[in-house]
Structures are given as C-alpha cells and as structure tokens.
Amino acid sequence: MSSYPVDPSLSDNRLRLAIRFEWMVALGITLVVAWLDVNYAQHAGALWRDEANSFVMATYPSLKTTWGRMQFDSFPMLWYVVLRSWVRAGLGQTDTGLRAFGLLVNVGILAILWLNAWRMSRRPPVVALTLLGTTAAVMMFCGSLRGYGLGLALGLWMYGAVWQYVMRPTAVRWTIGAVAATLACHTLYYNCVFVAAACLAGATVAASHRRLRVAASVIVLGAVTAATLLIYVPTFRGSSEWRAIYVYSGGFRWLWFKFLEATTLGHPVMRPIWLIVALCAPLLGLLTWVRTRCDLASFAATSLIIGVAGNILFLHLLHYSMQPWYFLCLLAIVAAGADAVHCAVAVGRGYRVAGVALTALVLMVILVSPLYTWSTTRRTNLDEVARVVGESVTAGDYIILTDWTSGVTFQRYYHGAVAWQTLPPLPADAHDIHRSDLVFNLMRRADAIRAVLDSVAQTLRDGHRVFYIGHVPEPLPSEHPKEYLVRRLEQHDPPTPVALWRYELNYTLHELAGHRMRVPIDLKQPISSYEDVELDVFEAMAGSQQVSVPQRPSR
Structure with a gap:
C-alpha cells in the first residue's frame, strides 16, 4: 500500500523552488494564525453565557452532579473532566487563566495539522492551515471555553491516526486510533460523523488492496467508539421534551444559509473558497486515485464525501436553530480532506504547488486585517x-x-x-x-x-x-x-x-x-x-x- 504519490526528482530547480515556497508560506501562515490566537486570548475578556455554563458544569463539587446535569449543556463528559482538571490544577482561577486554556487548544490544532501532514505526505499543511486559519469562526469558537476546539483537535488527531494504522497496521496503532476516536467523540458529539468518515475511508483503502482483515479492524474501531456513546442515551432521553424550544425546521436551505454565515465571519471572500474546496476536493481526489491508485487520494476523497454528507444529515436531523459553531466539525473534515488531496496529487514540475501556495498567501494578506478585528472582539459586555x-x-x-x-x-x-x-x-x-x-x-x-x-x-x-x-x-x-x-x-x-x-x-x-x-x-x-x-x-x-x-x- 502506497502512502504518498510518486514524486519526480527534486533536481528540477523550479520544483525545488516551488516546494520551498510552499514551506515558507505554510510556516508564515502558522505564525500569523498563532499570533491572531494569542491576540484573541488577550482581548476575549470575560466568559459569555455558554462559557460560564461550561465552567459551572465542570466545577461542581462532584462529577456525579455534572453527570446528572449534562442535559443542560452540549458536550459529553470528557470535556468537563478536562476543564475540571485545568481548574483543579490552579490554572483556571481567573478569566485570564481560562483564556489561556483556549489559546492552548487553538495552538494544539495548528500542531496537529502539521503532525497529520507529516504523517501523510511529509509536506506542509498549507491547504488546511489556510482554510481553518483564515476562518474567524475557528479562531473564536475553538478558542473559547467550550468543547468545540478540543473536540476539533482530537478529531483531527483521530483522522491522522486512522490513516497511519491503515498504512502500517499494528496492534499499537489500532489502539492509538481507537483511543483517539473515543476521546474525540467523548469531547464533541459531532465527531461521531468524523470518526465514521475516517473509518469507512480507511476500510475502503484496505479493501481495495484485498486486505479484508485490516478493513474489518477499522470498522470495528468505529463500532467500538460508537458503542461507548450509548452511555449518553439517558441524557438525551432526559432532555427530549424541553429541547423542543430549540427546534427550528428550516430544512436544508436554512443549513445552507448558516453554513455560509459560518464561513464568512472573517470576510465574504471565504464563501466561494470553501464552496469550491468542498465540491472540487473529493472530485480531484477520485480522479487522482483513478489515474495513480494513490491510497491517500482514495482515503481523502472517501472521507470527504462521507464526512460532508454525514454532517449535513446529522445537522438536518438535529433540527436546531443553527449557529456557526455547529459547523466546525464539517469545516475540519473539509480542511483535513482537502489538504490530503492536495498532498496526494503528484507535484509534477511544481506549478500547481506554487499556485496553491500563492493563493494561500494572497488570501492571508487579504484577510489578516478583518481577522485582526475579530481577534480583538470581546465575548461579552x-x-x-x-x-x-x-x-x-x-x-x-x-x-x-x-x-x-x-x-x-x-x-x-x-x-x-x-x-x-x-x-x-x-x-x-x-x-x-x-x-x-x-x-x-x-x-x-x-x-x-x-x-x-x-x-x-x-x-x-x-x-x-x-x-x-x-x-x-x-x-x-x-x-x-x-x-x-x-x-x-x-x-x-x-x-x-x-x-x-x-x-x-x-x-x-x-x-x-x-x-x-x-x-x-x-x-x-x-x-x-x-x-x-x-x-x-x-x-x-x-x-x-x-x-x-x-x-x-x-x-
């Protein structure tokens, strides 16, 4: 099973320059996004109502109380355990300390993007960095005192771990993938779609090589993770009646409108970018797989198709009045999958690599000013x-x-x-x-x-x-x-x-x-x-x- 597309010799000077330019742009975007995350943590100020709700839930005298009241917040138990540990360690006694927690999560997302890119292709994650780094919703809502950021980070880690197991299956790597998937789902419910997409994509890659045992083990990984979520059935039943006050039957048109809102918080220019990437990345991945039989292209395209369709169906069945943070998992799937597709396509003589890197650079230059404004936004007055x-x-x-x-x-x-x-x-x-x-x-x-x-x-x-x-x-x-x-x-x-x-x-x-x-x-x-x-x-x-x-x- 091949991990990476077959690249031509780097003796071509133009190709070397393109690769170097890609690395420089990716490193530059990483530094800018990290600076924006720091600035946001410094300016976000006091906790707004949802953050204050999470803080109280995590700091009850007993975790038993937290468990009994989980129906009054939006996250599984692990999120409260992590936040509780931060507070108990003396790091969350003030709003500043709690904002530091959000900053750590945002920086962790950047680190995991780099880790996944290195695992998959030994290339920088220029596409994922650009998509997530230039979207204000990611900076603000992943850096808040809510479970979205930690859940997104764990979901991305799971994505890379499943890929690594499929490429070189061992018991240790299966265990790491299972742990990552379980942690991801017990931090953010939406990650069940992310896990399903990654596992089905991994099974597809393994089955294409007639490695049915590996394919079955990946499916088992996802099934085990899903089974652990059954402990939350009483929580959902307990809130089934009064959750009607949040129901909004806007249909797919409403979902579309709110998705566009989530992607354009930073600047309207990101609306067509996200749409083009979400539609074209899976097609490009499939075409690349047909031509080269590259496993990474198959994994990325399959996970994109299942992840996007699964998220849309999940949110539609939820019937909630949508908010931008509900789409963070979908954005993560698109960014991770599109980055994998970009790395799966052969670099050729470097023109496409340089073009993508240049586009990323231009977008960051255009968006750095509005993103800075968002980074100075206070969450509440x-x-x-x-x-x-x-x-x-x-x-x-x-x-x-x-x-x-x-x-x-x-x-x-x-x-x-x-x-x-x-x-x-x-x-x-x-x-x-x-x-x-x-x-x-x-x-x-x-x-x-x-x-x-x-x-x-x-x-x-x-x-x-x-x-x-x-x-x-x-x-x-x-x-x-x-x-x-x-x-x-x-x-x-x-x-x-x-x-x-x-x-x-x-x-x-x-x-x-x-x-x-x-x-x-x-x-x-x-x-x-x-x-x-x-x-x-x-x-x-x-x-x-x-x-x-x-x-x-x-x-």
Missing part, C-alpha cells in the same frame, strides 16, 4: 454591566434581564445585594446553568411572568428604579398585550412566548415609567453580537400608582 449595576443600585431598586440565558453570565459577575431576576423568572439557585427545562415549563403557564411584572410595578410605585438589561425597543409599545397578540394571530404570525414576555414587560414600563436613562457601557473594543447588551434605568412617573399592570393575554 455583561461583566461590565454587572459591575456598573452593582455600583449604582440602592436598596429597593430592581434588576431585570430580558434574556434568561444571560442570567448565567450575570450570576458570575454580579456581586451586589439588590434583587435581580430574568425573564421569565427562575429560582435563585437556577441561574448558574441554562435551565431550559424550567423555561419550557413556564412557557405553558399563563402567569409565567406575573411575579416580574408585579415587582417592576411595585418598585416604580415605591419611587425606586428598575435597571433594565437587554435592548429597549424604540419607542416602547403602547398597544395592549392582548390586542397585540390578537393582531399577530390574525396576521398568522404569532409571537414566541419569549417575545410576548418581553412585549408585556416593555408595555408595563411604557405605562408606569416616567423617565428612562441609557447608561453608557463603552469598552472601546468590538463586542460579540451574541452577548452585547444595553443598560437602561427607568424611574416612576407621577401618578403611576394608579395604573394597573396588564393581565397576561391568553393564547
């Missing part, structure tokens, strides 16, 4: 809002967050004594993680936010202030909530429960509050749109004690 609120509130005031998920961040950074609540209201001990089950139950109650509206009204009537954390509409709504709901129903556009809750709160403030003041929160750097909130303070208007709080409209 809610920590600063919590600080300002803590220093401004007085006894009798009331604090309300219009997004219940932001309560996780506020819980971490607010240290004041004045009462606060989210919309909808949750128990005081339920703000540490995302208690979607409680919110789902409240959605079925007609009086879900009555306590909040009563507290707002009482606070204003007593002459105190309401601190509003969210986004106040301009102007505040004046149409009664019942009339508003009827109108929306007649338009066949019913509001979601969360949207209706916010409308009721805003209407209450319109009726009771006389003065509103926006408190500036200027951190002098870009803020991620996922948690960029505003702070407004409402005071009572004269005679507000005679105005009643609107009753909850019935659907």
Whole structure:
C-alpha cells in the first residue's frame, strides 16, 4: 500500500523552488494564525453565557452532579473532566487563566495539522492551515471555553491516526486510533460523523488492496467508539421534551444559509473558497486515485464525501436553530480532506504547488486585517454591566434581564445585594446553568411572568428604579398585550412566548415609567453580537400608582 504519490526528482530547480515556497508560506501562515490566537486570548475578556455554563458544569463539587446535569449543556463528559482538571490544577482561577486554556487548544490544532501532514505526505499543511486559519469562526469558537476546539483537535488527531494504522497496521496503532476516536467523540458529539468518515475511508483503502482483515479492524474501531456513546442515551432521553424550544425546521436551505454565515465571519471572500474546496476536493481526489491508485487520494476523497454528507444529515436531523459553531466539525473534515488531496496529487514540475501556495498567501494578506478585528472582539459586555449595576443600585431598586440565558453570565459577575431576576423568572439557585427545562415549563403557564411584572410595578410605585438589561425597543409599545397578540394571530404570525414576555414587560414600563436613562457601557473594543447588551434605568412617573399592570393575554 502506497502512502504518498510518486514524486519526480527534486533536481528540477523550479520544483525545488516551488516546494520551498510552499514551506515558507505554510510556516508564515502558522505564525500569523498563532499570533491572531494569542491576540484573541488577550482581548476575549470575560466568559459569555455558554462559557460560564461550561465552567459551572465542570466545577461542581462532584462529577456525579455534572453527570446528572449534562442535559443542560452540549458536550459529553470528557470535556468537563478536562476543564475540571485545568481548574483543579490552579490554572483556571481567573478569566485570564481560562483564556489561556483556549489559546492552548487553538495552538494544539495548528500542531496537529502539521503532525497529520507529516504523517501523510511529509509536506506542509498549507491547504488546511489556510482554510481553518483564515476562518474567524475557528479562531473564536475553538478558542473559547467550550468543547468545540478540543473536540476539533482530537478529531483531527483521530483522522491522522486512522490513516497511519491503515498504512502500517499494528496492534499499537489500532489502539492509538481507537483511543483517539473515543476521546474525540467523548469531547464533541459531532465527531461521531468524523470518526465514521475516517473509518469507512480507511476500510475502503484496505479493501481495495484485498486486505479484508485490516478493513474489518477499522470498522470495528468505529463500532467500538460508537458503542461507548450509548452511555449518553439517558441524557438525551432526559432532555427530549424541553429541547423542543430549540427546534427550528428550516430544512436544508436554512443549513445552507448558516453554513455560509459560518464561513464568512472573517470576510465574504471565504464563501466561494470553501464552496469550491468542498465540491472540487473529493472530485480531484477520485480522479487522482483513478489515474495513480494513490491510497491517500482514495482515503481523502472517501472521507470527504462521507464526512460532508454525514454532517449535513446529522445537522438536518438535529433540527436546531443553527449557529456557526455547529459547523466546525464539517469545516475540519473539509480542511483535513482537502489538504490530503492536495498532498496526494503528484507535484509534477511544481506549478500547481506554487499556485496553491500563492493563493494561500494572497488570501492571508487579504484577510489578516478583518481577522485582526475579530481577534480583538470581546465575548461579552455583561461583566461590565454587572459591575456598573452593582455600583449604582440602592436598596429597593430592581434588576431585570430580558434574556434568561444571560442570567448565567450575570450570576458570575454580579456581586451586589439588590434583587435581580430574568425573564421569565427562575429560582435563585437556577441561574448558574441554562435551565431550559424550567423555561419550557413556564412557557405553558399563563402567569409565567406575573411575579416580574408585579415587582417592576411595585418598585416604580415605591419611587425606586428598575435597571433594565437587554435592548429597549424604540419607542416602547403602547398597544395592549392582548390586542397585540390578537393582531399577530390574525396576521398568522404569532409571537414566541419569549417575545410576548418581553412585549408585556416593555408595555408595563411604557405605562408606569416616567423617565428612562441609557447608561453608557463603552469598552472601546468590538463586542460579540451574541452577548452585547444595553443598560437602561427607568424611574416612576407621577401618578403611576394608579395604573394597573396588564393581565397576561391568553393564547
């Protein structure tokens, strides 16, 4: 079985120059991407809600508690064990230490890309470095305190380990591949598709040489990994009912739109690049295999076809409202497979090698400026809002967050004594993680936010202030909530429960509050749109004690 395409002699001067240029470009991109990762770690700032959720999940007094609450986050158990170990080692006591963890993961991804390229072809990973390094989603979401980055790193390691076993099968290499696959899947659920793609591709290569025992052992490797995931069946069953609040039936068109969003965070130029690579790389791999019977070309093309199709099907069946980080595994498969195809194609006289390297260099030059801007982006401003609120509130005031998920961040950074609540209201001990089950139950109650509206009204009537954390509409709504709901129903556009809750709160403030003041929160750097909130303070208007709080409209 051949690992590498047969290369001509490097005595050709142009070929030597092309290879050297490729190495220089790959090393240069690696340094630039590493610098951007460092810059991001320095500027990301406080943990936003999903990161704070992971931190709490990982640092419960007992791992048994973590296991029992896994339905309230998005990752398998290994992610929490690794993060817990980092914190227990004294390295995660501050936000800075936790950002260092994300930086280590991002640098680890670069290292594994180089390791895989060396295993497969003794060539630099110029294609994978360019695709992943110029995509802002990889830098931001793999470098965050979430399991995506570690899962992607382990998935890439697994990809190279399976290839290495197929080329030179030994018991040790099978064990390494099985360990890598198991770790990858127990860090990130999406990696089950990555493992399936790598194992089926490896089995295809082995079967093409009639090495059926090797092919079967690779399939067994994948099956063993899949079997270990059965321990999470109770977790999925426990969340089966309330996960409906995240379902969005947008179909393949919605997936397409969100995939384009994930690839163009850095710059729109990456949209056609990713599409061309995803479509052309497997075709080029198949053509190369037909012409040369190169095993690497077969492995790469097969893994690309299965990996891309499997990810699309996985995300479609998930039926979630997609976010860019859901596509990180798909991006990793495309990048790893395309890089393998690039290395599998014969270098010839070096023109193609030089052309690909030059394209990579041009892309990095074009994208380094927008990528730098993304690297200076803060993940949240809610920590600063919590600080300002803590220093401004007085006894009798009331604090309300219009997004219940932001309560996780506020819980971490607010240290004041004045009462606060989210919309909808949750128990005081339920703000540490995302208690979607409680919110789902409240959605079925007609009086879900009555306590909040009563507290707002009482606070204003007593002459105190309401601190509003969210986004106040301009102007505040004046149409009664019942009339508003009827109108929306007649338009066949019913509001979601969360949207209706916010409308009721805003209407209450319109009726009771006389003065509103926006408190500036200027951190002098870009803020991620996922948690960029505003702070407004409402005071009572004269005679507000005679105005009643609107009753909850019935659907």
